[in-house]
Amino acid sequence: MTGHLVLSTLHTNDAPAAVSRLIDMGVEPFLITSSLTLVVGQRLARVPCSKCSEPVEADPRTLELLGLDPGQVDEAGLRSGPGCGFCAQTGYQGRLGLFEVVKVTRKLRELIVGRATEVALKEEAVAGGMRSMRADGLAKALAGRTTLEEVLRVTPPDPDLARRASRRAGAQSPPPAQAQVPQPPPRPRPRCSSWTTTAPSPRSPPPCWSTATRWWRPATSTRACGWSSPSTPT
Secondary structure (H helix, E strand, O other), X not given: OOXXXXXXXXXXXXXXXXXXXXHHOOOOHHHHHXXXXXXXXXXXXXXXXXXXXXXXXXXXXXXXXXXXXXXXOOHHHOEEOOOOOOOOOOOEEEXXXXXXXXXXXXXXXXXXXXXXXXXXXXXXXXXXXXOOHHHHHHHHHHOOOOOHHHHHHHOOOOHHXXXXXXXXXXXXXXXXXXXXXXXXXXXXXXXXXXXXXXXXXXXXXXXXXXXXXXXXXXXXXXXXXXXXXXXXXX
């Protein structure tokens, strides 16, 4: 606000969460929008040892936790070391930074003034070009500058990667089996055929009446359906 460039540090899970932390500390949103210009989040990941590291294949479980499809990962650049005297049997020597950068745009300032949620701020930051620390770490791991295990250990989860992994898992899984609906037992057939629910006319031959099914059957005689005499319906 006074024309001075001020660099400060905050302890947050990611760069967009810096806005929420400033508001929790009592800074008014209009002061944040007029003063904040850039937020950089970082994590430090270990670097594979230059003496003992060698090309390796990715662990399927690690790829699943990171939200990556094994068929879409180029494993040619992955490296890991078993450990040697140069790296004190750790397999790592040195560290590098994994970064995410949020530039405070006009749209982001409007969300801050409106006290938008942290999720909404992060979605807008991603739409504005921010690459998460996990995505930055994955790119450096595939280039051999760190390992997938280090990226999984030091970076916070990326909701976008998790959603893509869930969609791929749902597309690959077979559809659930439909429950078998029990069918009712077959209805016993009446002793007579050609039954009807229409009462016979007075001029028709003596009918048969089934008390169980309450159906009529015209008949030329009572012997045709096995009844001794026609009964009167109730």
